[in-house]
Amino acid sequence: MEAIKRKDDTRLALMFIAPALVGFLIFMVWPTLRGIYLSFTKFNLLTPPEFNGLDNYVRMVQDPVFWNALKVTIYYVVINIVVQTVLALGIAVMMQRLTRRTWLRGIVLTPYLVSNVVAALIFLWILDYQLGIGNRVIELIGLDRVAFLADGAWVIPTVALINVWRHVGYTALLIFAGLQTIPETLYEAGRTDGASELTMFRRITLPLLRPILALVLIITVVGSFQVFDTVAVTTRGGPVDSSRVLQYYIYDMAFGRFQFGYASAMSVALLVVLIVITFLQYRLTRAEQSDLA
Template sequence: MTISSARPAAPAAATERRGDGRTAALFLAPALFGYLAFLLWPTLRGIYLSFTEFSLLGAARWTGLDNYRRMIGDPVFWDSLGVTVQYVVINIGVQTAVALLIAVLMHRLTRSTFLRGVVLAPYLVSNVVAGIVWLWILDTRLGIGNEVLEWLGVGRIPFLADADWAIPTIALINVWRHVGYTALLIFAGLQSLPQSVYEAGRMDGASEGRLFRSVTVPLLRPVLALVLIITMIGSFQVFDTISVTTRDGGPAGATNVLQFYIYDLAFGRLQFGYASALSVALMLLLAVITLVQYRLMRAGRSDLD
């Protein structure tokens, strides 16, 4: 009797597992469709087009590696890459330093939810809106920012109309918008650090600065690596802020970043094949940079292990 009564449980459990699998598939289907239709397929299509000459006016013509040979000899591409690297260095350097400072201050002084909301508020503003607002603020003739500078005796500065000021200004605009989100990521990492390590350091007479250098930064390395990878990828893809503030990559090509050059080639000159080749090159560059960052910062291992 005991054996016969236990046998029906196995088919019921199997049926339940099959039902759970169908439910999971149902919930995953929209996301999977979106991934296939809007990410994987465009990526594969773009890789194919990078080996062709295609302008929407006819069928794609296979040209092999011609687009990549053209890219190597294209001075505008190298200039755009240089401008992009300049933007990335300023954006990541300032954003990481300021975000780390904000996160440490929030962790040590206050953990107010309201304060976190204030810090995150600029991130909720779209890049286009942020670009328009700062375009008005920094306008050379009518912007309130230049009015304040003139009142202080500094004089008016053409932030977005001067080749030397344009990229640093755009980088700092995006720092203002994204630094709150970055700070909250670091703040979450700080909350996971054990307080016993800090207590032991204080008992040994370590100052706050020494604790920060020798305890906080090493233990926070995996979080910092994640933050740097995210901000690096996002920074190399900057487009909308430049499109709003300088419109054409000016002045004199000073803000003609790689993404803007790709956009101009594809939708301004209808050179979709060559634009696709530059996009593939950017994708490979980001993959290499991400891998190097991951390995150098040992992002997969923590000093707590």
């Protein structure tokens, strides 16, 4: 009887998994395998790919624009992730400790409801050198106008902060969910012992939040490495190559210059970089263990 039941469960389980599995195979596994294959070819999409061995990879190693793109991307990720995580943690703790109002917690999420392209367009206008209200305010304070999205030194920090604005609420919400899992009794005990809010944050909140923080970091770092739309809307990689992030360079190589083979090779490189970084993060943060048990 039990054996039959188990057999039935397998079938049922397959039924439930099937839609996701089919999607995973068609939209994830197959394109990835095909992308890896294409990275060993010369391919312009309209004529059949020609196998050219490691040519694309040799070219990539020798391509200064590729290395610059990698550098620019890492610069972006560092600013984006550090600022975003610190802010999000602050907001989450405030949501947890200072307010219980749902609407106030909801407001934090609103920038995330705006699409990346719209957010980028709005900031493009706000920060416009000639007409932007942002530069008007800066002038009123008595400072010189800043070409936020047209000056090589400013573009990456600006783009990184635009994306912090959009994603910080969402990240805060994830951390907030993690905070909810920390038993209130620990804080009560802390208060009884006369610990300040700051001490409790350092001694209780942060250590117990580690698994969630690790998860949040892995998700946001992977997402951050794939920055594309904000750059495409605001700077198109410029000025010169100062905001030519890897994803934008790959896109331009494929759809602007019809070099899908080389673009695929760079995508594979990005994949490898992300696998390594994710693995390291996972190990370093011990994301699979919790101190709460």
